[in-house]
Amino acid sequence: MSEVILTNVQKVYDNKVIAVNDFNLHIQDKEFVVLVGPSGCGKSTTLRMVAGLEEISSGEIRIGERLVNDVPPKDRDIAMVFQNYALYPHMTVYKNMAFGLKLRKYPKKEIDQRVREAARILGLDELLERKPKQLSGGQRQRVAVGRAIVRKPKVFLFDEPLSNLDAKMRVQMRTEIAKLHNQLQATMIYVTHDQVEAMTMGDRIVVMKDGLIQQVADPLTLYDKPANKFVAGFIGSPPMNFMEGMLVDEHGALFFQGGSVKLKVHEQHCARLRDVCGKPVSFGLRPEDIRDPHIAREAASDTHVRANVVVVEPMGSETFLYLLAEPHSFIAKVQGHDVFEVGDTLRLEFAMDKAHSFAHKNAKAII
Amino acid sequence: MTTRTTWIWQFVLVPLAGIFLFPLLWMFSTALKPVDQAMRMPPTWIPKAYYAPLDGVRMRVVPRGTNAVAGVIVATADNRLFVPDADFHAGRVRIIRTLRGAIVTNLVAAQLIKTVPPGFVHVLEDVDQTSMAAQRRWDYVAPALLETRTELAWRNFLAAMRVIPFARYTLNTLILCLLCVVGTTLSNSLIAYGFARVEWPGRDFYFALTLATMMVPFPVTMIALYGVFKSMHLVGTWYPLWLPAFFGGAFNIFLLRQFYMTIPQDLTDAARIDGCSEWQIFWRVIVPLSKPALAVVALFQFMGTWNDFMGPLLYLNDQSKFTLALGLQFFQSQSGGTEWHLLMAASTLMLLPILVLFFFTQKQFIQGIATTGMKG
Numbered sequence: 074m075s076e077v078i079l080t081n082v083q084k085v086y087d088n089k090v091i092a093v094n095d096f097n098l099h100i101q102d103k104e105f106v107v108l109v110g111p112s113g114c115g116k117s118t119t120l121r122m123v124a125g126l127e128e129i130s131s132g133e134i135r136i137g138e139r140l141v142n143d144v145p146p147k148d149r150d151i152a153m154v155f156q157n158y159a160l161y162p163h164m165t166v167y168k169n170m171a172f173g174l175k176l177r178k179y180p181k182k183e184i185d186q187r188v189r190e191a192a193r194i195l196g197l198d199e200l201l202e203r204k205p206k207q208l209s210g211g212q213r214q215r216v217a218v219g220r221a222i223v224r225k226p227k228v229f230l231f232d233e234p235l236s237n238l239d240a241k242m243r244v245q246m247r248t249e250i251a252k253l254h255n256q257l258q259a260t261m262i263y264v265t266h267d268q269v270e271a272m273t274m275g276d277r278i279v280v281m282k283d284g285l286i287q288q289v290a291d292p293l294t295l296y297d298k299p300a301n302k303f304v305a306g307f308i309g310s311p312p313m314n315f316m317e318g319m320l321v322d323e324h325g326a327l328f329f330q331g332g333s334v335k336l337k338v339h340e341q342h343c344a345r346l347r348d349v350c351g352k353p354v355s356f357g358l359r360p361e362d363i364r365d366p367h368i369a370r371e372a373a374s375d376t377h378v379r380a381n382v383v384v385v386e387p388m389g390s391e392t393f394l395y396l397l398a399e400p401h402s403f404i405a406k407v408q409g410h411d412v413f414e415v416g417d418t419l420r421l422e423f424a425m426d427k428a429h430s431f432a433h434k435n436a437k438a439i440i
Numbered sequence: 441m442t443t444r445t446t447w448i449w450q451f452v453l454v455p456l457a458g459i460f461l462f463p464l465l466w467m468f469s470t471a472l473k474p475v476d477q478a479m480r481m482p483p484t485w486i487p488k489a490y491y492a493p494l495d496g497v498r499m500r501v502v503p504r505g506t507n508a509v510a511g512v513i514v515a516t517a518d519n520r521l522f523v524p525d526a527d528f529h530a531g532r533v534r535i536i537r538t539l540r541g542a543i544v545t546n547l548v549a550a551q552l553i554k555t556v557p558p559g560f561v562h563v564l565e566d567v568d569q570t571s572m573a574a575q576r577r578w579d580y581v582a583p584a585l586l587e588t589r590t591e592l593a594w595r596n597f598l599a600a601m602r603v604i605p606f607a608r609y610t611l612n613t614l615i616l617c618l619l620c621v622v623g624t625t626l627s628n629s630l631i632a633y634g635f636a637r638v639e640w641p642g643r644d645f646y647f648a649l650t651l652a653t654m655m656v657p658f659p660v661t662m663i664a665l666y667g668v669f670k671s672m673h674l675v676g677t678w679y680p681l682w683l684p685a686f687f688g689g690a691f692n693i694f695l696l697r698q699f700y701m702t703i704p705q706d707l708t709d710a711a712r713i714d715g716c717s718e719w720q721i722f723w724r725v726i727v728p729l730s731k732p733a734l735a736v737v738a739l740f741q742f743m744g745t746w747n748d749f750m751g752p753l754l755y756l757n758d759q760s761k762f763t764l765a766l767g768l769q770f771f772q773s774q775s776g777g778t779e780w781h782l783l784m785a786a787s788t789l790m791l792l793p794i795l796v797l798f799f800f801t802q803k804q805f806i807q808g809i810a811t812t813g814m815k816g
Binding site for chain 2: 124125147152153155163
């Protein structure tokens with residue numbers, strides 16, 4: 074069993090900066106967990122604490138059944154892949170991969186067998202005698218992954234492994250690592266700041282901010298039911314639209330009102346929103362839930378908003394419209410081949426059943 | 441850089457390089473000259489040799505100027521000499537000597553050997569040692585018979601190596617150099633690793649303190665250090681010359697520390713996860729990656745020890761333990777004057793290994809200096 078259990082883990086630096094605060098997470102055996110968040114959120118620090126490269130200030134870390142708080146990295150049965158590959162420049166690809174096994178005094182034959190096996194899986198057979206300098210970024214990262222898998226560790230740790238690759242290579246390596254996870258059936262912890270990587274790779278995603286866990290969930294739950302405004306804004310591209318405003322009650326019907334925008338709240342949300350009636354809220358709606366009138370011909374007018382087109386970004390399959398309805402600006406994702414001009418005034422339908430509301434006070438999700 | 445600025449740089453740099461090269465070229469040239477051309481001003485750049493018949497045999501000679509008046513070469517019972525015409529008459533030669541402050545004129549029986557018209561050249565047999573001038577053969581020859589050739593006096597090198605125990609001193613110097621280079625690279629790389637990569641309380645303070653020792657000039661510590669070695673009864677041995685190398689030096693520590701700091705932290709982390717101990721990280725990751733910087737340190741130390749004159753002069757008494765740099769001073773003291781041509785030949789021999797070493801390592805050397813403080 075190679076679970077990783079973090080209990081009340083805290084990291085405080087000498088200068089009293091709290092990098093990670095009260096971190097609790099139970100990572101299942103063979104699970105692929107992604108830690109995601111903006112830079113400085115403590116995700117890398119958490120990973121390095123699991124690796125043993127960073128001491129923990131308080132709390133407990135268990136790998137398998139074993140408490141590893143005071144176990145040095147080499148005895149934790151983990152392997153780590155670094156952002157800048159961290160290959161030994163003076164060693165060939167073969168020696169880079171064999172280094173860890175050699176230090177652990179494995180027999181030569183087994184080292185050879187494991188290295189060649191890893192090279193085969195990663196398509197590095199031809200490159201074994203090259204030095205890292207002679208490899209492309211993608212190849213280097215593959216060697217770094219190879220160095221991890223030859224050790225057959227209980228847990229793999231990835232620290233932003235794809236950040237140094239170009240966009241195309243990143244997509245390719247992403248699927249390769251996902252494939253590798255299926256193949257190896259090992260526990261993996263993956264740190265990234267890229268929410269696309271997080272969404273596509275993780276069994277579960279841990280969203281962090283300022284050293285605190287914001288939400289732990291599988292990708293779709295994270296997308297559909299963000300726990301707070303930060304998660305809602307962080308996951309998804311283009312990000313969720315937010316409008317600041319107030320909930321008002323008009324003759325028993327609830328409306329969101331902010332500036333020139335007035336929208337009728339969907340019936341199924343009314344029950345929960347009635348409590349905050351009269352209080353300021355953040356109203357959130359994803360760009361794809363704003364539809365242009367071509368689609369919404371017959372919709373009722375109290376879910377429509379008139380807005381001016383500010384920027385048009387055609388992506389091919391879809392078009393992003395940057396819109397302004399004083400004082401709110403928001404983005405709508407519409408069909409790719411509809412033609413829009415900057416300056417057009419459109420009437421857009423807001424899919425109120427998909428709407429989110431966040432309390433103004435603590436940014437927590439109400440619906 | 442544009443072609444134009446390159447041009448200006450070359451315009452400045454080439455003459456500057458020439459100025460710096462001047463003493464070196466003079467040394468090479470003088471090492472290959474016969475003794476009479478060594479100290480000439482302006483310097484003779486291309487060594488020459490003169491040939492003339494002496495006693496019927498054509499040999500290498502040293503020209504000593506021409507005679508202004510007609511004269512004769514005569515042989516007395518025990519000598520052969522050149523006198524002006526006026527001093528030789530009817531089988532007798534007038535010899536003027538100073539004896540106890542008084543001028544004494546003797547008439548000595550002599551036999552005429554040769555008459556010398558004015559403008560003949562006084563030539564002296566060329567032997568390598570000035571001290572044996574008395575036994576040299578000589579003659580006056582017609583200028584037409586004196587032949588000038590460009591000839592390099594390679595024999596100077598052999599002669600120089602005979603004057604001092606060259607092989608022994610070279611060996612002594614090499615042994616010292618080896619000890620110092622090993623000591624310096626070992627100690628400084630370890631100390632620098634401690635300053636660059638290991639966290640310990642007071643580290644930055646001690647690093648500043650280490651750097652501060654660079655401000656203390658050598659002569660200040662020289663006497664104190666001598667006292668230390670004297671109290672250890674090590675004066676007269678090689679220990680004072682190589683033992684300090686095993687204790688690090690501020691400059692080398694600084695150089696290596698700066699280099700180590702450019703090695704990414706992730707590499708050390710990766711090694712730690714791969715199972716390296718701190719020592720293994722140093723030895724198997726950091727050291728192999730620091731070869732250019734270590735080469736610089738080793739080379740500096742080698743040159744320093746090779747050229748060191750003060751150290752051996754202070755601590756060595758026994759001539760058999762001398763180094764080359766110290767041995768060179770023999771050319772100054774033996775036989776009164778300085779035998780410049782031999783001194784320069786010996787100096788060239790001493791310089792040669794350094795030049796060769798630099799020639800083969802200059803790429804690493806410059807790279808090592810250039811990459812220190814930059815991304816490695």
